[in-house]
Amino acid sequence: MAALENYRQLVKQLMSEYASFSTFDSGIENETIFDLENDRYMLLSIGWSQGRRIHYCIMHIDIIDERVWIQANNTDRLIAQELIAAGVSPESIVLGLQPPELREFTAYGLPHKQQKSLKVS
Template identity: 45%
Template sequence: MDSSQLDYYRQVIETVLSEYAAIPYSYAPIEAELVFDRTRDRYLWMDVGWDGERRVHGCLVHIDLIDGKIWIQRDGTEEGIAADLERAGIPKDHIVLGFRPPELRQYTGYAVA
């Protein structure tokens, strides 16, 4: 993968995650925190805060860029972050649903690895 395509993938991931993180929670003081590590090509959307007396601290979305493909390691969105990446122009064969077992990925319509 050339550097311009890699930069494009990084920008798409950052834009999609930023759009999600901009939506405020209406029921609790929970903040969306984004972690963009372009050196290691890791991208996280974390939720941090309190829901009443319950501490909220968890990863909603985790994406890695590995060997020119976008690996979705965790996806806590309703529709699926892969659909947003597709709408932004990322081909399905460059998206791996890493949270699916390897033997089932062939049936997802996305890349196997």
């Protein structure tokens, strides 16, 4: 349970740091959405630019079964490596943005169900 609370704090801290970066356009703001009840965390760009509505997901992370799932990373930074540097083990990170059949070839953890099926094969 302590690991879960730590993951929550790290994810919120990471997203808040990214949200503090200034945008290229004064009509666009970065906004964090923290759904603490369901462990869903998002960073969005929202606003108007050149007469067009901007609503863009920069980053989306979920915590599922006490693992940090990177669902979207539309930045040039390596979120998984930043989480590892902050103390999250690679086995506790799942690259949800990778196709399920490729996850076993990454340096990161697999969903519990996928791990079980790999052991049986």
